[in-house]
Amino acid sequence: MAVKGGVSKRTGRPLLRSICRKCFNRRRDVARKQHKSLTRKVRLNRKRRAITVFKKYGLLPEHVELIYQMQGGRCVICGEVMESKGCIDHHHDEGYVRGLLCNGCNTGLGLFRENVEYLRNAIGYLKSEGNRELIYDTILKEVSPIREVPAGKTGGLVEIAAVA
DSSP states (O other), X not given: OOEEEEEOTTTOXXXXXXXXXXXXXXXXXXXXXXXXXXXXXXXXXXHHHHHHHHHHHOOOHHHHHHHHHHTTTBOTTTOOBOSSSOEEEEOTTTOOEEEEEOHHHHHHHHHTTTOHHHHHHHHHHHHSOTTHHHIIIIIIHHHSXXXXXXXXXXXXXXXXXXXX
């Protein structure tokens, strides 16, 4: 039995289906529940990811899960709760896995090229006031008509310059 299923956009002729839309939707929903509501694409992506992780680091999904649980689901560096399993951090020269990091910390390490000296310099810079006095006294005072700022209180531009 054929069921009317709308009109073809290209030809304008009526479309016929072997099953009505309501029954089709019901069957689709049951099938999705049976497959743990994972689409084929999601299942394939997880499988590809597992293969890649195994080839690069020698870890099975169970190993990654165990590391995640050992860390309490938190990033090793910042301690924030990770939404997913995070990024697998590894030593680039020797190849061993160090732990799981959130995306932000993993990106930060990469931008510092995993160089300990760069990270020490960055920490020192953050603890200091940077070039606040130099920037305010020489550049901003001459260029912009900012009123005199009391010690410890900065205007918007000076504050942005001090942070950056």
